[in-house]
């Protein structure tokens with residue numbers, strides 16, 4: 266680390282990993298980013314975690330794609346079989362003109378022969394807002410339907426569906442920094458110390474000043490060490506536990522009658538529904554002592570202001586929407602929305618999953634969550650786009666698209682910056698599906714597992730090489746800027762989509778990404794008063810009420826964007842996980858992330874420091890479970906579910922229940938998603954990544 270004079274340039278941008286959205290300064294020497302420093306953004310105030318601080322060198326990795334590639338006519342059959350250090354066995358280099366022509370002709374050829382629905386798209390939560398906007402526009406305008414989605418389907422789709430249903434908006438009602446004004450906070454189904462590490466520092470500070478922290482999770486996640494109450498409930502039993510807490514609040518009349526009267530609807534139905542969920546009745550299901558349930562109900566309901574944070578432990582279930590409905594009801598009945606220190610906050614995963622969803626990269630909504638089924642809304646967009654109308658039917662989601670690919674009904678795909686051949690549930694099914702595509706166009710920075718199946722590969726840019734905006738979990742819109750240019754012939758993603766769209770016959774003209782932002786503002790009220798000029802120097806939290814308003818950290822203090830301004834209670838019943846453990850598969854597997862690795866590992870496993878700290882595929886079990894298997898920590902075990910089997914190194918972790926195994930999904934050599942269950946929540950269409958019945962065996966040493 267040196268003085269600024271030791272670097273050729275310094276550029277402000279935003280960390281490319283999690284939804285916290287830490288602001289960074291990138292120090293460049295000799296054309297390479299050498300050092301990353303946290304700077305004073307509203308979400309991080311100079312702090313960074315290990316990923317933000319050390320996980321930048323992947324952008325200079327020799328595996329970066331630097332030239333467009335076309336699958337060779339004599340390439341081996343599609344499969345996970347390309348050496349990223351030697352692509353020439355499967356692909357040949359091409360000019361941009363040739364690659365874009367082959368991609369455009371392939372996609373439009375399928376459209377013309379079979380109809381627009383023969384082509385679908387996956388955009389990316391790693392790209393900018395402008396890139397997400399252009400991607401959904403490309404599919405809707407070019408192929409006349411809404412079969413476009415991204416990884417929000419795999420993380421918080423069920424949270425968003427419950428929030429839109431019950432409070433009228435899919436974003437957080439309060440920033441996580443509001444915890445400094447809270448008396449109590451609940452963190453459920455989230456592991457912020459590993460997955461939102463800088464947010465976790467604010468949560469720890471909150472407990473140091475005496476705030477009451479309640480942690481609820483089937484795993485003994487790290488925040489338990491700071492908690493006043495730790496509820497390590499049985500996997501999949503969220504609704505029974507949360508309904509029992511609300512039962513106590515009703516029984517002991519701890520609810521906020523004035524708030525309920527003024528701001529909500531359907532309270533009587535919720536109240537009647539909760540009568541059957543006494544802590545004594547639910548304890549056998551959720552595994553939590555009735556007295557602790559009563560204590561927690563009194564702490565939360567008795568506080569002046571309380572925040573609820575949740576993660577994918579809540580959302581990734583077939584009852585993920587019901588789990589979120591319970592959390593929303595809990596906040597509403599205690600008046601804990603719309604005031605300082607109170608609110609609902611699903612901790613968003615990827616750096617721009619909030620912004621990509623806001624920008625319409627989802628099959629049921631246009632930008633700003635405006636329904637594709639509304640004729641007037643579609644017309645407002647097609648007027649701006651100078652386009653014919655497109656389908657008024659909700660599109661297919663990620664897993665539904667993969668199923669249609671497998672069935673042969675979708676024959677072409679455009680995939681930008683996502684890696685479904687690693688991230689989809691029952692991933693061998695997804696890989697088999699991708700092998701069937703007649704034209705698969707993949708735009709990425711590395712030869713991901715998904716790109717192994719591509720017909721055309723378009724080399725793209727990392728976040729530190731591009732211009733645009735991103736929106737973090739707090740609804741904060743921030744500028745990203747290029748510290749270095751993309752390597753070789755690689756280009757910024759938005760520019761690639763524009764070129765592809767033009768070759769598909771769309772009348773797109775953009776000379777700068779700021780023009781895309783200006784177009785987004787025409788139909789996105791959430792961007793009112795947020796201008797490109799302001800974003801040069803400011804981070805702005807939407808909604809911004811006037812042109813000098815830095816934005817609203819808390820929303821819905823004076824009512825909700827729903828009929829009559831009222832939020833809704835939607836009662837939730839207990840639904841069992843899709844597959845119960847049995848004699849063949851007696852344990853429960855859950856999956857997630859680790860501190861050092863990001864999602865499918867394509868970036869962090871190419872980062873020297875992060876890969877050195879966590880180089881090997883691993884999973885965690887309770888030491889007693891390992892002893893019963895006769896396996897030492899560090900030994901190999903075999904995990905088998907109804908979908909498949911992997912062998913992986915086992916670690917001992919006392920915080921894991923004895924009948925559970927936790928498997929990170931970053932490692933291709935022991936891919937967790939070979940095992941996961943593709944059953945989905947009926948509302949959010951999110952798969953049940955957090956619960957699979959599994960058999961665990963020792964691997965015999967040869």
Ligand code: SF4
Nearest residue numbers: 280283287314317463
């Ligand atoms: Fe990046 Fe998230 Fe870490 Fe901040 S907390 S440095 S945004 S990974």
